[in-house]
Amino acid sequence: MSTEIKKQKKMTLTIPADEPMACGHLACQGCGATLAMRYMLKALGQRTALCIPACCWAVIDGPYPYSSLDVPIYHCAFETAASTATGVKAGLEMVGDKETTVVAWAGDGGTFDIGLQALSGAAERNEDIIYVCYDNEAYMNTGIQRSSATPYGAWTTTTPVKHFKTRPKKDIVSIMAAHRIPYIATASVSHPEDFVKKMKKAKGIKGTRFFHVYAPCPTGWKSRPEDSIKLARMAVQNAYFPLFEVEDGENYAINLKLKDKKPVDDYLRLQGRFRHLTDVQIAAVQAEVDARWERLLKLAG
Amino acid sequence: MRPKKAKKVVFKSAAEMPLLICSVGHQTHNLTGAWRNIRPEVDRSKCIQCGICWKFCPEPAIEIVDEWPVVDYDYCKGCGICAEECPSKCIVMVEERK
Known part of the structure; x- marks a missing residue:
């Protein structure tokens, strides 16, 4: 043919x-x-060591001793992703290996809630690791429980439709920027070129580097599996999850400038977890997204 | 690079197992194609060879062979991202029949 x-x-x-x-x-x-991991390893190459706490990736990878990745993996306890990566890096330096990149790869639960103190400690000491948080906006691995990354209005099994989440998502990038670490970036699976470019840039920097990656979850968001990339792209285009980077905690730079910002309505309507929202509540989401975008524009100058 | 479609590596005792999980015991014996109920089919007369289906495949079950996208049906889970993202709409999802 x-x-x-x-x-x-x-x-x-x-x-x-x-x-x-x-x-x-x-x-x-x-x-x-899965796509986020694929792009990250494409950028970093095989000289990488991964520390994975309890998260979806602890399961996706396969049961011990089988693995679907070509790099060594250390499965650690839920709250210790950053401190384990610190230890692995120190061990590698002891035996004279300075090339290997050590990556802590945690979900949003292991970053926003449970692993926050270990991450804060590692960032304060400015340990030479890359910390990647792939954000699917709830504890998806254990059955869709609310985390502090869950956005306003979302259904989860612990925030049912009658008592949906009324607090906004925690701003993890601002928390990390307050630690004055050398590099922070947000990335989305819908923009792999941008993702790979930032990851390669981070590889050349010394110190703690933090990535906040947007990773759609069809199971937890009650969306169609073929819409994953579309949802991630819509989230970038309507400033729900803008792509930007922060250097030394101060220099904000927006990577994808939005000329005409799209409304969040279409994005929310594609997901079953936001089905119960009324027009007034969607307007509240839009107002919050607009306020965050204005703040980011001000910071980026 | 690990071999594609290799047999399952069996460890006879705990002493044989590696200390760290690595590519020694790979996961390619797990044929995830059985999960699928719709399959992607590529129409080469409409394909513009952009590589977007390869780029967005989460498995990755789409390979670039001789500059054409080829779907590996042993592993494709049938999510439909390739058909949704294809700019020339040359990939269609067809119902799986036995």
């Missing part, structure tokens, strides 16, 4: 072609966290 149809052009791949993640892992259909 391929011989019959003429090739139109030479294929150009926009992200690295090597594949450090293999097939056969245990993620749900349309998982965003």
Whole structure:
């Protein structure tokens, strides 16, 4: 078949072609966290060591001693992602290995709630690690419980429709910026080129580097699996999850400037977890998103 | 790079197992294609060879062979991201039949 149809052009791949993640892992259909891991390992290469606390990725990877990744993995306790990575880095330095990048890879529960004190400690000491938080906005691995990353209005099993979450999402990037660490970035699975570029930039910086990655979860968000990328892209385009980076806790730079900001309405309507929201409540979400965007524009100058 | 579609590595005792989880015991024996109830099919006459399906496949079950996207049906879970994101709509999801 391929011989019959003429090739139109030479294929150009926009992200690295090597594949450090293999097939056969245990993620749900349309998982965003899997894509985030794939892009990260494409950017960092094989000289990477991962520390994974209890999160979706502790399951996706496969049962011991099988693994779907080409890099060594250390499964640690829920609250210790950052401190374990610190220890691994110190151990590697003891044996004279200065090339290996140590990555702590935690979900939003392990970053926003449970792992926050270990992360804060590591950031304060400015340990030479990359901390990646892939944010699917609830404890998805244990059955969709509310976390402090869950946004306003979302349904979860612990915030049912009658008593949905009324508090906004915790602003983790501002918390990390207050630690004055050298590099903080947000990334989305819908923009892999931007993701890989930032990850390569972070690899060259010494000190604690923090990534906040938006990873849609069709199971927990009650959305269709084919909409994962679309949802992530919409979240970037309507400033629900803007792409920006912070250097030394002060210099904010917006990577994707939005000329016409889209309304959040379409984004919320695609997800079953926001189905119960009335027009007044959606207007409240829009007002909150607008206020956050204005604040970011002011910070970026 | 690990071999594609390798047999399951069996460890006879706990002493044989590696201390750290690494690519020694890989996960490719787990054929996740059985999860699927719709399958993607690529129409090469409409394909513009952009590589977007490869870029967004979470498995990654889409490989670039000879500059064409080829779906590995042993592992494709049928999420439909490739069909949704394809700019020329050359990938269609077809119901799986036995």
